[in-house]
Amino acid sequence: MRVFATKETCAVSSLCVYQAPEVFDQDEEGQVEVLDPEPPAELHEDVRIAVRGCPTQSIRVE
Numbered sequence: 001m002r003v004f005a006t007k008e009t010c011a012v013s014s015l016c017v018y019q020a021p022e023v024f025d026q027d028e029e030g031q032v033e034v035l036d037p038e039p040p041a042e043l044h045e046d047v048r049i050a051v052r053g054c055p056t057q058s059i060r061v062e
């Protein structure tokens with residue numbers, strides 16, 4: 001799994017950070033940052049839930 005984020009559309013909702021704090025963080029302006037772009041298998045479900053829950057489709061996985 002590879003994780004991608006688009007800061008430009010991030011609405012600073014923090015939902016992804018709550019869902020998968022090992023993978024997502026926020027920069028000093030509150031916008032999404034990917035901490036771990038290739039997370040281990042045990043985090044994949046949390047990441048997928050975060051992707052589905054992002055209100056602006058600013059994070060995705062391949």
Ligand code: SF4
Nearest residue numbers: 010011013014016054
């Ligand atoms: S859930 Fe989406 S909009 Fe909210 S902080 Fe994460 S990337 Fe940004």
